[in-house]
Amino acid sequence: MSHISIHIHDKSYRTANNKAKQVIKALHLSLHKNEFVCLVGASGCGKTTLLNILAGLDTDYAGEITFSTQQLSPKIAYVFQNPRLLPWRTVLENIELAANPDKESLDFLLNSMGLMAEKDTYPAHLSLGMSRRVSIIRAFAMNPDLLLMDEPFVSLDAPTARQMRHLLVGLWQKRPHTILFVTHDLREAIAMADRIIFLDKEPMSIIREVPIPLTREARNTSAVIEQFKQQLFIDYPEITALL
Amino acid sequence: MSIIYRPAILAILSIATFLLLWQGLAYSLDSVTLPSPLVVINVLITEITTGELPHHLAITLYRLLLSFSIAMSLGCIIGIILGRHPQLDYFFDNWLVIFLNIPALVAIILCYVWFGLVESAAILAVVINKLPNVIVTIREGTRALDPDLLDMAKCYHFSRMKTLRHVIWPQLHPFFMAATRSGLALIWKIILVVEMLGRSDGMGYQLHLFFQLFDVSSILAYTIAFITIIQAIELCILKPLDRHAQRWR
Incomplete structure (x- = not known):
């Protein structure tokens, strides 16, 4: 049984000259418990719109999202493209305001993201990569039923992005959560996901779902990832047009 | 250098x-109309030692504090509401324009005519003069709030109070300080007129008295006391407040 099922029949908005524009059409997606799913599609295909709908920030759509958990309001954490930390609160305050984790869990998260020394620092003194790690801690600290991530590693230099991916996957393996991770970088998706969902744009719909059978160890080698990517292009030529 | x-x-x-x-x-x-600094300082010292100046200054300060607090708190509440609700804002914008353009003297006279020469009318007159400015400044600040952070607060289920305290207020703080500074400068000036027209104590009343006596030394002495107090408020209250709020930068 799937953990979360998402059915969005229609999401449209009116453009400036009052024409209706459909952003999402008949999107059906189910996520298993503790599954790491990557959404891959060209930028501007409506991925952020989808995440905003799932996060409850955008309620103007036709469709339903159901959680198998019995809770009235499922906990949904959101790692935004920009870290969106409160600049006037310290790292620790930013985390505790959003999630209020117990001491042990907080220390574990700070340590695994390598931010223990920075916990009393204000975000202005952190690098972009560090700020993003804080926003990841904030999301995990909430212990969410669904964790949304909107290209959180974009505009980082390659080694930092690789390190961040490594930290995220490591954390997720120790603290499993259902993750929906949006990216336009196929290599990034292959490196992390259990399953990749390829999205078409205007309106957004699913064109292909591909499970990634690679072991976690195998993905540490970039040659393996590159080879898998090339194989994907051969097996599913329709996805080449997206990227 | x-x-x-x-x-x-x-x-x-x-x-x-x-x-x-x-x-x-x-x-x-x-000329008697321009006494030297030394003469003025002497008058100042006498006025302080007789207790006259501290008495009237304290009364004016009390009125200042009261009307300032009322105007700031009401102005913040209304400003935030108008900034967050564009339709209300459209409706009340004309009211604001009217109140912004009522001359201070008219508001003071009307308050005294309608409510009598009483303390509450004096306070109300000052509040009416100050309130529209606070509303406009705080409304601008509220319109400039970062929608990304508000979305974050919503996503992480911040309560209303938490959002106000940790997300909205820190962003409004510079606007609040601007309203405070311009407000103090404005209230100081208006409160004197209010006292002059309808009160029998306070700095404004005293200045009026000295004017009738053509006592320029006393007028200047009171002015110096005034300037000193304003500077003290700036240095001892406003600057530290600013530093405290800006510590994260």
């Missing part, structure tokens, strides 16, 4: 030049 450019030395030099100019002008005019 020459020693003359150091800020502290520049400040002393500038004050000294001012006093010298005043002294020179008073000496050359030799």
